[in-house]
Amino acid sequence: MTDLSTIDPRPATGSAPAASSAHEVLHAQIEQACRQACLAIAPAWPLDRAIAVNPHWSRIGMPVRRVAARMAVLGGIQVFPPRERQLQAWREGRIGAADLALALRQLPAAQAAGLAPERCRQALEAGPRPVQLPLLIDVLDSDADRRARLSWRQAVTQQVSQTCAAYFDEHQASWQPERRQGLYAFWRDTLQHDHGIGLLMGLPQLGRAVSALPATAQDAERWVIARLGLPQAVWADYLESVLLSINGWASWCAYLGWQAGLAGGQDAHLRELLAIRLAWGVVLLECKEDEAARAAFGALQQAWSQAPRILQEAESDMLIDEAWQLALEIGYQRELAQQLARPAPTHDGGASAQIEVQAAFCIDVRSEPLRRALEAAWPGGIQTLGVAGFFGLPVAYTPLATQLRRPQLPGLLAPAMEVGDCIVSADPAQRAGDAVRQGAAGRARQTRLALAEQWQAASHWPGAAFSFVEAAGVGYLGKLGRWLLPGGRERARDDLQGVPARYRPVCRPQLLGMDLGDKVALAARLLHAMGLERYIAPLVLLVGHGSQSANNAHAAALDCGACCGQTGEVNARSLALLLNDPAVRQGLHAQGLHVPDATVFAAALHNTTTDEIEGFDLDLLPASARERWKHLQAVFSQAGDQVRRERAPRLRLDPDAPGDALLAQLRRRANDGAQTRPEWGLADNAAFVIAPRSRSQGVSLGGRSFLHDYDAGQDPDGSILEMLMTAPMLVTHWINWQYHASTSDPQRLGSGNKLLHNVVGGALGVFEGNGGDLRIGLSRQSVHDGQRWMHEALRLTVVIDAARPAINAVIGRHEVVRQLLDNGWLHLWRFEGAGLERYGQAGWAPVELIA
Numbered sequence: 112m113t114d115l116s117t118i119d120p121r122p123a124t125g126s127a128p129a130a131s132s133a134h135e136v137l138h139a140q141i142e143q144a145c146r147q148a149c150l151a152i153a154p155a156w157p158l159d160r161a162i163a164v165n166p167h168w169s170r171i172g173m174p175v176r177r178v179a180a181r182m183a184v185l186g187g188i189q190v191f192p193p194r195e196r197q198l199q200a201w202r203e204g205r206i207g208a209a210d211l212a213l214a215l216r217q218l219p220a221a222q223a224a225g226l227a228p229e230r231c232r233q234a235l236e237a238g239p240r241p242v243q244l245p246l247l248i249d250v251l252d253s254d255a256d257r258r259a260r261l262s263w264r265q266a267v268t269q270q271v272s273q274t275c276a277a278y279f280d281e282h283q284a285s286w287q288p289e290r291r292q293g294l295y296a297f298w299r300d301t302l303q304h305d306h307g308i309g310l311l312m313g314l315p316q317l318g319r320a321v322s323a324l325p326a327t328a329q330d331a332e333r334w335v336i337a338r339l340g341l342p343q344a345v346w347a348d349y350l351e352s353v354l355l356s357i358n359g360w361a362s363w364c365a366y367l368g369w370q371a372g373l374a375g376g377q378d379a380h381l382r383e384l385l386a387i388r389l390a391w392g393v394v395l396l397e398c399k400e401d402e403a404a405r406a407a408f409g410a411l412q413q414a415w416s417q418a419p420r421i422l423q424e425a426e427s428d429m430l431i432d433e434a435w436q437l438a439l440e441i442g443y444q445r446e447l448a449q450q451l452a453r454p455a456p457t458h459d460g461g462a463s464a465q466i467e468v469q470a471a472f473c474i475d476v477r478s479e480p481l482r483r484a485l486e487a488a489w490p491g492g493i494q495t496l497g498v499a500g501f502f503g504l505p506v507a508y509t510p511l512a513t514q515l516r517r518p519q520l521p522g523l524l525a526p527a528m529e530v531g532d533c534i535v536s537a538d539p540a541q542r543a544g545d546a547v548r549q550g551a552a553g554r555a556r557q558t559r560l561a562l563a564e565q566w567q568a569a570s571h572w573p574g575a576a577f578s579f580v581e582a583a584g585v586g587y588l589g590k591l592g593r594w595l596l597p598g599g600r601e602r603a604r605d606d607l608q609g610v611p612a613r614y615r616p617v618c619r620p621q622l623l624g625m626d627l628g629d630k631v632a633l634a635a636r637l638l639h640a641m642g643l644e645r646y647i648a649p650l651v652l653l654v655g656h657g658s659q660s661a662n663n664a665h666a667a668a669l670d671c672g673a674c675c676g677q678t679g680e681v682n683a684r685s686l687a688l689l690l691n692d693p694a695v696r697q698g699l700h701a702q703g704l705h706v707p708d709a710t711v712f713a714a715a716l717h718n719t720t721t722d723e724i725e726g727f728d729l730d731l732l733p734a735s736a737r738e739r740w741k742h743l744q745a746v747f748s749q750a751g752d753q754v755r756r757e758r759a760p761r762l763r764l765d766p767d768a769p770g771d772a773l774l775a776q777l778r779r780r781a782n783d784g785a786q787t788r789p790e791w792g793l794a795d796n797a798a799f800v801i802a803p804r805s806r807s808q809g810v811s812l813g814g815r816s817f818l819h820d821y822d823a824g825q826d827p828d829g830s831i832l833e834m835l836m837t838a839p840m841l842v843t844h845w846i847n848w849q850y851h852a853s854t855s856d857p858q859r860l861g862s863g864n865k866l867l868h869n870v871v872g873g874a875l876g877v878f879e880g881n882g883g884d885l886r887i888g889l890s891r892q893s894v895h896d897g898q899r900w901m902h903e904a905l906r907l908t909v910v911i912d913a914a915r916p917a918i919n920a921v922i923g924r925h926e927v928v929r930q931l932l933d934n935g936w937l938h939l940w941r942f943e944g945a946g947l948e949r950y951g952q953a954g955w956a957p958v959e960l961i962a
Contacts (some may be wrong), residue, residue: 112267121799122889125788126912129358129721130410134370136631137333137337138333139157140343140346141332141333141336141337141346143347144336144343144347144350145332145382145385147347147351148347148350148351148353148354148380148385149354149365149368149381149382149385150169151169151170151351151354152169152354152358152361152362152365152381153165153166153167153168153169153365154168154361154362154363154364154366154368154369154522154805155363155365155366155876155885155887155888156363156366156675156676157363157364157598157874157875158664158665158667158870158874158875158876158877159667159676159874160517160518160522160667160675160676160677160874161665161668162521162522162668162672162675162676162845163668163672163793163845163848163849163850164522164845164848164849164924165180165844165845165847165848165849165850165936166362166849166850166852166860166888167190167848167853167886168845168847169365170931171927171931171936172934173602173868173934174428174934174935175190175433175935175936176220176429176430176432176433176935177426178190179191179429179432179433180241180422180425180426180429181348181351181422181425182355183240183241183378183425183429184241184242184243184244184418184421184422184425185348185351185352185355185589186243186245186246186351186355186356186358187859188350188355188358188856188859188860189244189430189855189856189859190852191429191433191435191436191855191890191904192432192435192436192439192855192904193855194234194235194432196900197235197432197435197436197439197490198236200439201232201235205437205439205442206435206442207437207442208228210230210438210439210441210442210445211231211232211434211435211438211761212228213438213441213959214434214435214437214438214441215227215228215231215434217437217951218430218433218437219572219905219952220430220433221430221433221434224427224430226430226431226434228669230431231431231434231435232473234431235435241421241425241428242421242425242427243426244352244414244415244418244421245410245411245414246264246352246353246356246393246411246674247339247395247396247407248263248264248265248267248348248356248393248395249263249412250408250411250414251263251392251395251399251403251406251407252264252395253395253406253407254313254404254551256313256479256508257313259313260311260312260313261311261312263312263395264356266308266311266312267388267391268357268505268883268884269308269311269882269883270302270305270308270774271357271360271361271384271387271388271391271869272357272360272878272882272883272884272885273882274297274298274301274302274778275294275360275363275384276871276872276875276878276885277301277887278290278294278297278298279363280871280872280873280875281872281873281876282872282873282874283870283871283873291946292382293328293379294328294380294384294387295327295328295331295383295386295387295390296838298387299321299324299390300754302321302324303321303395305316306318306885312805313685314398316398317394317398318396320394320395320397320398321394323392323393323394323396323397324393324394325390325393328379328382328383328386328387331386331387331389331390331393332382332386332389335389335390335392335393335462336389336526336669337476338486339408339411339412340408340412341411341412341415342415342416345415345418345419345420348418348422349415350385350389351465353385353388353389353598354381354384354385356388357384357388357877357884358859358886358887359475359884359886359887360384360795360884361384361385362885362887363875363876363885364378364380364381364383364384365381367380367381367787368380369379369522373525374525381652388704394707396490402862408572412950420935424904431582433935436904436906439904440905440906440908440938441905443797443903443905443908444908444938444958445960447798447812447816447908447910448947448958448960448962449796450807450810451800451806451807451810451910451942451947452945452946452947452958452960453945454945458599462470464492464646465491465492465652466491466492466646466648467492467493467649468489468492468494468648468649468650468651468652468739468741468743469493469494469495469496469643469646469647469648469650469651469652469714470482470485470493470494470495470496470497470498470651470652470719471495471496471502471641471651471652471653471654472495472496472497472498472656472838473498473500473652473654473656473671473673473675473679473717474497474498474499474500474799474817474818474819474843474957475500475656475671475672475673475719475817476793476795476796476814476815476816476817477656477717477719477790477793477916478497478654478717478818479794479812479814479815479816479817479818480753480754480757480758480811480813480814481717481722481750481751481754482495482497482538482818483811484749484750484751484753484754484935485746485747485750485755485808486808486809487750487753488746488749488750488753489746489931491748492610494640494648494804495804495821496556496642496643497804497817497818497820498509498640498641498675498819498820499521499673499819499838499839499842500655500656500671500672500679500682501519501520501521501671501673501674501679501682502637502653502655502679502682502683502686502724503636503637503640503641504519504520504528504530504622504633504637504682504685504686505520505524505525505526505527505528505546505684506518506519506520506526506528506529506530506622506681507517507519507526507528507529507530508529508530508531508605508620508677509529509530509531509532510531510532510606510609511531511532511549511552511553511556511618512552512553512556512768513556515843517675517951518675518681519670519674519675519677519679519681520673520674520675521673521675521838521842522675522839522845523838523841524843527620528623528624528625529624529682530620530621530622530623530685531620531621531623532618532619532620532621533549533618533619533620533621534546534548534549534552534617534618535617535618535619535621535688535731536548536559536612537617537618537730537731537956540584540849545617547613548781549616551614552610552611552614552618555609555610555611555614556609556610556611557609558612559609560608560609563609566576571804574725577682577769578906579826582944590956593782593784597661597779597780597781597782597783597786598778598779598782599728599775599778599779599782600778600782601725602657602659602716602718602725602781603659606680606681616730617685619688619727619728619814620680620681620684620685621685622685622688622689623961626697627694627695629695630689630692630694630695630698631695631699631702633689634689634690634695634698634699635699635702635704635941636949637686638690638699638704638706639825639831640834641820642821642822642825644704644819644825645825646960647706647707647710648710649707649709649710649711649735649736649739650710650711650713650736650739650740651690651710651711651712652712652713652714652715653682653683653686653687653712653713653714653723654677654679654683654715654716654717655656655671655674655679655680655682655683655713655714655715655716655717656670656671656678656679656716656717656718656719657670657671657677657678657679657680657716657717657718658670658718658719658720658789658790658792659679659718659720659781659782659789660666660720660781660786660790661781661783661784661786661789662784662785664865664870664877665862665865665877665889665890665893666867668792668889668893669719669720669789669790669792672793672845672846672853673839673842678716679716679726680714680716683714683715683727684714684727686712686714686729687713687714687727687728688713688731690706690712691711691712691731696708698769707734711732711733711735711736712726712739713726713727713729713732713736714726714727715727718781719790719792720777720780720781720789720790721751721755721757721774721778721781722755722777723747723751723768723774723778724747724751724756726740734861751771751774752770752774755770755773755774755777755895756773757814758790758791758814759773761791761896761901762777762788762790762791764777765774774893778901779897784885787865787866787892788892788893788896791893791901792893793846793850794850794893794894794901794902795814795815795901795902795903796815796816796817796843796846796847796850796902796907797816797847797903797905797907797908798812798814798815798816798817798907798908798909798910799816799817799818799819799820799839799840799843799907799908799909799910799912800816800817800819800910801819801821801832801835801836801839801909801911801912801913802820802821802910802911802912802942803820803821803822804818804820806912806942817839817843819835819839821911821912821913823912823913823914823917827849829913829917829920829921832911832913832917832918833919833921833924833925836911836921836925836928837921837923837925837927837928839908840928840937841927841931843907844907844931844936845907847906847907847937848906848907848936849888849889849904850889850894850902850904851902851904851905851906852888853888853889853894853902854892854894854900854902854903854904855904857891857894857895859888860875860888860892861886861888861890861891862877862879862886862887862888862889862890863886863890863891864890864891864892865890865891866912867880868886868890869877869881906936906937907936907937907938907939908937908938908940909938909940910940910941910942910947911939911940911941911942912941912942913941915941915948918941922950933952936952940958943956943957
């Protein structure tokens with residue numbers, strides 16, 4: 112065997128200064144390639160803060176077709192929908208001949224290549240996949256008996272994944288590893304003591320090769336890259352391919368880097384993970400004879416010398432997939448255009464003195480059916496608004512008497528304000544004692560949580576395990592019984608766990624550490640963004656949203672993406688308290704923004720599993736507002752029943768069942784620990800309308816469209832439009848592409864079968880089964896009902912009611928927005944009179960309405 116530990120990647124010829132200079136140049140080139148590869152990996156958020164992410168976010172600077180080619184060649188990953196699924200859509204008439212023809216006309220590359228519809232149809236039948244380039248670990252795995260064992264790629268993925276699970280876990284295991292030396296050092300030490308991996312790989316003498324491991328992550332990177340002998344032009348591509356081989360953990364490490372970046376720092380874990388995967392090549396080379404190693408290097412160098420050609424051919428071949436993707440989207444866009452194309456409204460949707468209630472909902476697609484139903488249940492009496500679900504509050508929330516600090520804002524942003532729980536009595540005469548009550552509540556909670564932790568810890572000690580089960584058996588049976596016979600329990604309030612019942616009703620989240628001037632400025636900014644400057648109704652509801660499910664590792668993925676995978680409760684309640692503050696009202700009035708004395712803001716939550724609306728802090732409201740809330744219950748009941756009947760067929764429930772029975776079924780689903788599909792979440796999302804409600808009012812958009820109210824007449828400087836195109840538009844794009852990716856490639860970009868999930872590290876993510884890579888994305892049950900796909904993989908169509916110059920100005924100022932549009936990651940339309948225009952690199956053009 113070759114003694115690799117003695118090989119130095121530095122040049123061996125030339126004078127000392129020249130050799131040193133060449134050495135530095137080589138190291139700088141390797142550093143650049145490693146950095147470039149790491150920058151290509153998008154983050155994946157943990158389970159308890161799960162938000163949707165475009166897994167290709169770090170690649171949006173390239174055209175989507177080029178990214179599709181690179182993912183196929185470097186990682187075996189499908190970006191566009193599979194051709195067999197497009198063929199099915201063609202045969203079923205979901206894509207028509209006119210759709211395909213229009214798609215080919217809209218793609219300049221298709222026009223330049225002379226791509227004909229017949230060739231596109233023939234390609235669906237053939238369906239070839241681009242060649243995936245091999246890694247060193249693949250060409251080394253050349254033994255004759257390799258089919259009788261795990262492939263080395265599978266075994267290495269398993270070993271690295273288990274090592275990462277142990278290293279990053281801070282909550283699940285009772286005994287934690289030593290982490291001070293970093294991930295690479297921890298892996299190196301683990302491998303020296305792991306004797307089972309050699310048997311899995313058919314290498315019983317593997318332990319002897321471990322001594323060849325470079326001592327540091329940087330040495331591992333330098334040694335392997337210099338030893339591979341690949342052209343420098345493909346180094347970054349090869350390293351990206353290495354990271355894609357363990358994409359789940361790479362995405363987790365990228366999340367740690369993302370969070371460090373928001374805080375102004377850096378994180379080295381992704382680089383160390385890259386070094387680990389590279390270093391495995393060192394170990395396996397030690398297990399090969401010289402001749403076998405030379406043959407492997409020859410095969411690798413031959414394959415990667417063709418990489419530029421293979422990537423270019425794959426990109427050319429992907430033109431057909433891009434055409435079918437666009438044709439599928441045109442079929443939906445035709446219906447959307449017909450629904451939205453109508454004469455421009457002459458008013459802002461009827462914000463008049465007859466309106467008694469304004470309800471501001473999150474832009475989430477699940478709000479669209481409920482908004483429509485509420486408007487139908489109380490026409491003229493209620494006005495609904497669409498706003499970002501975190502209500503513009505860039506906050507982190509700390510529950511009472513805990514050390515937890517939880518972001519409540521989109522993952523693109525860092526918290527800039529703090530919210531904490533405060534005891535606020537409903538009776539002003541009792542508020543002098545609230546500080547004392549808050550201290551008592553906090554101490555009681557800490558005591559209860561400590562006792563619960565001790566009780567739970569008793570089961571972790573081997574000697575106590577059996578006696579613990581005997582003592583706790585009845586309690587465990589009770590929990591199991593609630594799963595087996597789920598009832599209609601209300602949504603759990605985990606933020607108040609351990610708080611004594613007498614304090615819960617008066618424990619309220621509030622903004623902390625802000626002086627009056629800052630509060631007034633914040634209130635004015637948020638009222639302006641919500642369009643509540645010209646008319647404010649007597650009762651304004653701030654309606655966040657949250658899901659309800661049991662025994663669901665991905666529960667947070669069904670909550671509000673704008674609130675970092677949390678419900679909108681904290682944001683809605685803290686904002687309502689701010690806007691009801693008399694001192695803030697006076698400050699607003701002094702600035703010329705008059706909120707009527709009779710106006711009251713109230714926080715509420717839309718339960719998206721049952722379509723019920725829950726109110727908060729109602730005891731703080733005056734009698735007139737409570738009376739309006741009481742009147743609203745009949746409206747909520749009627750509207751909720753309408754939405755539940757719309758949703759029932761997709762959940763395989765009877766839409767004609769009595770209302771009480773249908774609601775009871777949905778409540779049972781919410782509490783059923785065996786229910787893999789409590790709701791469909793944001794499945795089938797396809798559009799985002801940024802316009803006055805009057806543009807879409809009375810139109811059923813099928814729960815497929817995000818809706819954000821926007822009146823260009825109230826935004827003369829375009830600042831609100833800029834905010835909408837650089838924040839909510841990016842969030843909806845992330846949601847849209849996570850569903851797209853989890854549907855197009857559920858194996859690599861989805862998290863697999865929920866029934867096989869095992870939670871890793873308390874909240875890091877899941878394994879499918881007991882190993883393999885960390886799974887990212889949505890489970891199959893979130894996008895497939897067992898018979899058909901419930902999400903259609905369409906890129907988001909954004910429709911804005913604003914002037915061309917205003918939209919163009921935002922595009923011109925923001926590179927990210929320009930990349931998304933020019934590289935084909937989403938579609939952008941605008942209203943133009945009674946019609947619509949679409950944005951393209953050549954400018955704006957009318958949207959064609961084909962029959």
